[in-house]
Amino acid sequence: MNADVDPNRCRTLGLAGSVALTIGGLTAGALPVRDALLPSSGRAALGVLCAYFGLVLLIAAWWWLGRAVRRPRPPAPRELLVTLAIWAAPLLIGPPLFSRDVYSYLAQGAMVDARIDVYTHGPAQLGGPLATEVAPVWQHTPAPYGPVFLAVAAKASDLAHVDMSAGVFGMRLVALLGVALMIVFLPLLADRCGVDRSAALWLGALNPLVLLHLVAGAHNDALMLGLLGAGLVAALGGWPARAAVLVALAALVKAPAALGLLAVAALWSGRLTGRARTVRAAALTCAVALATTALVTAATGTGYGWLGTLSTPVSPDNWSLTSALGRLSGALLDAVGSGLADRAVPAWRWFGLLATATAVAVLWLRRVPLGPVYALALSLLAVFALGPAFRPWYALWGLFLIAAAAPDGRVRRWAAAGSGVLALGLLPSGSPPDGMQLTLAVGGGALALIALYWMFEMSDSTTVHSRTRVAS
Secondary structure, three states: OOOOOOHHHHHHHHHHHHHHHHHHHHHHOOOOOOOOOOOOOHHHHHHHHHHHHHHHHHHHHHHHHHHHHOOOOOOOHHHHHHHHHHHHHHHHOOOOOOOOHHHHHHHHHHHHHOOOOOOOOOHHHOOHHHHHHOOHHHOOOOOOOOHHHHHHHHHHHHHHHHOHHHHHHHHHHHHHHHHHHHHHHHHHHHHHHOOOHHHHHHHHOOOHHHHHHHHOOOOOHHHHHHHHHHHHHHHHOOOHHHHHHHHHHHHOOOHHHHHHHHHHHHHHHOOOOOOOHHHHHHHHHHHHHHHHHHHHHHHHOOOOHHHHOOOOOOOOOOOOHHHHHHHHHHHHHHHOOOOOHHHHHHHHHHHHHHHHHHHHHHHHHOHHHHOHHHHHHHHHHHHHHHOOOOOHHHHHHHHHHHHHHOOOOHHHHHHHHHHHHHOOOOOOOOOOOOHHHHHHHHHHHHHHHHHHHHHHHHHHHHHHHHHHHHHO
16 A cells, blocks of 8 residues: 555545445345345345445545544545545435344334333334334333433434335434534544544544444434533533533433543532532532433423333343353353353343443543543443443444544554444344355455455556656
């Protein structure tokens, strides 16, 4: 690869990848049931091949652009945002990719409209076309989301009654609102934390996980992160009460954002004087957050059932670090004839929760050298890595703030490398792969690598010839 990085060339390469990914998704994405093809069909197989070809091109374009960002004169933030818009545009008009969660959102919104308790019943209770679109594993599980998101989903579900594509696009607009908030507040957070704006936008906004799972997948994590970013900017700007309201709203979309209240309390404490200022700041933060929760819950009428359904994402078929260790331990215990095999997975999940709590406590004891935003970023990464449910887009909880607060060095490099690896972790349909689909995905990625090698070889050859002619 040539040492001279051309951002425009990166933009073109990423657009080609995004277009190929969208085209592949038309036959291999998370399509409505009526449009879905059998995975063994030729068109679906070609779709997987094409989608992974485009995915590898997109990741390569992003990674290559990162080299330009690390130059003494990086691309301006405005150039990066134009690139993000160009890469995202094809994904906006394509089908959902890498997950069927958007259909769950619509079904849960319809349940709210129908006065069905989403915290007691799963989408199967709703019945009809919307419930049919929900993945089987979530048909009978209640919603783990707060009243802010359910109120938004209820509005989008009205569109789905007219046309399923319109409903999906409605949810995608909600996700785009969240991404827009992320884009607005990420540079401001970076300024407060002493991080270059271009570097923050490259890692936190142009990240392939944002494009694949927040834009194409329309996940509600986008709205959560946008509100969380707004709250942290308010806290750093000297408006702690306003910050507590915004972070509470983020937590009422998705619960992990509640950890942001630790950062708000820490920053509020710095503005107080006298004894026990930490305790007073924590009490004030909790009071504002609880008042916000009570007002929003009363306004939406959905109740507090979400507090009892936070374990909903944990299913027997879930993969996570702790569940994998639990299954391995269970298999070993079963092999030696122990009667404790069935308890291995729950035990490891409890150990993961304990390890997460310990990691968060240690990070916040060190928050002075780290800074509250960086401590929060690492805490959310601990929740992602050690929690009982593992989804690639969960990594964005911490990566968004790593982009804004981590100093240049090993953590940022590992965050970028991890993003690239996680982006490859799912099929476009969001379903577990079989052998044939895995082979097709690897084949599509291999074709992309061959194309990249050919392209850069041709580029280097052209550059050498040009310099030779100039020298002669």
